[in-house]
Amino acid sequence: MAAEKSKDLLITRAFDAPLALVYAAWTEQEHLAKWQGAPEGFSVTVDESDIRTGGRFRIGMSSPQGEMSWLQGAYREVVPRERLVFTHAWVDASGKSSPETLVTITFTERDGKTRLDVHQTGFQSDSARAGHGDGWNSQLDRFSRYLDSRR
16 A cells, blocks of 8 residues: 555565564575565675664665666664664666665564564655555565465
C-alpha cells in the first residue's frame, strides 16, 4: 500500500518464521548471500556492507539482461531485532547519486511469526515510488521463499 500524497511507500509482510531468524536472514552475510537481497532475476555484488549504526553499504544489482545498477546508503539506526533505518540512493555510471530516500524496516514478532514493515520516504515522483514498490515486493517474495527453505 502506498500513500499517494506524501509519496511514501509502505509494504507489510508476515512470515511464518521466528523473529530471530527473520532478523538474522536480513542482516547476516551468510543468509544474505543465499537470498541475495534483490528483486527476482537479479544478482547482487556486495562492494561494502557494514550493518551497524553509522555503517555504510554499496551493492551492485545486475539485471537478467546484464545491466548493472549501483545502490548505496548509510545506516542511521540499527536496533537488533527491532528496526533498521538507512538512506538509499542509486548511483549512475559517472558516480552521481540520485536523490536520497530513507528506508525504515521494522520487525515485530507475535506467536512465533514475524511481521516486517518496509517504509520508504522521500520519493521525487509517483513513478519512482511505484518502481521501488515493485522492487521491494519482488525482493520480499525471494526473502519469503528463502525463509520457507529454512523450515
